Amino acid sequence: MVRQPSINAQHRTPLSTERIIETALQIVDGQGLSRLTMRRLGDALEVEAMAIYHHLPRGKEQLLDGLVTHVASAPAQAEGAAPGSWKDVLRGWAAGYRGRLLAHAGVLPLVVTRRNPAALTATVASLREVLRRGGVAEDTAAVAAHTLLGYVIGHAALEVRDTGEDGADRAVDWDARFTAGLELVIGGVG
């Protein structure tokens, strides 16, 4: 009546890296990054905390890296776009990427400083590819890709910092501000 883990052990879906990461993301989104502990994650997975180490030998470090990869690796679609529409492709990607970051605001500090380059290289490469196909020179494309990604991440960070405070003063229309700044950056490219 109290708890019968050994009986249900056979029936429940087995642990997997993917299920661990997704459950961890749920905890971060719902309760904040500081409440993500191995013990709590174990509880949510209906498993002892130590079982997680069997799938993530590097422990919490690896867990956090997995979270970053899960939310920050979102390349733009370079192929199949109408020629000359590269600005629209970038606009669409930026809106979607910003949405991702805001939806998982708790992992933003990890995205920013986890030494996990692999999580972003695919994204940066895709942006450069879109620009290159749009006829932008190689050097400019490399700069613009980093500028755009830096802007989107930095702006999302500013937004997250501001939300939920003294709305009395005068609320910033972040949607409008993001779009305007985005046009400013894209306009600077060419």
Added chain:
Amino acid sequence: MVRQPSINAQHRTPLSTERIIETALQIVDGQGLSRLTMRRLGDALEVEAMAIYHHLPRGKEQLLDGLVTHVASAPAQAEGAAPGSWKDVLRGWAAGYRGRLLAHAGVLPLVVTRRNPAALTATVASLREVLRRGGVAEDTAAVAAHTLLGYVIGHAALEVRDTGEDGADRAVDWDARFTAGLELVIGGVG
């Protein structure tokens, strides 16, 4: 011979909020954010950890907020600039601000997501003021200020993420890339 804290207690400089924050920043810069603990901070200050709570009643939360304010609050100098040189003022501010963030890379994740708007409002306001004095319209100035700050923070984050990895591939010239992206942003303003 072992330790005589009670004897030296009178001679050492007394605890102060400023000294606490500065010592904490030294720990973060030297050993990383994860090694900043109240106990270690107490050791560095030659005091029991609990003494810190007397100056920072909100504990570690308040300590981290103090760190953010200490490094991220760095307004641009709006006054005394030659008229028409507002772009140079912004260039100078951006270079300095980036330098600050990179010098204290350990606090960058805190700058990004600590709900501590006060730490950045003075900085944003100063940028808007520089733009307004430069003849930029109010609305554009508000957008450009956030865009610029977002870019600088986001770009610094990308830089920090990348350093110290497989330099084998092909190292990015971050200085050049930052400057190029900055010109792109400033050029977009007007």
Added chain:
DNA sequence: ACCTGAACACCGTTCAAGT
């Protein structure tokens, strides 16, 4: 007013043991 010391409820992680 300012600091200490012991205590409490947590952490991440190791390691031997179970199945």
Added chain:
DNA sequence: ACCTGAACACCGTTCAAGT
């Protein structure tokens, strides 16, 4: 192969006590 349970060395913070 996969998971458990106890243990270790830490955390942040409270609270009564010292000076």
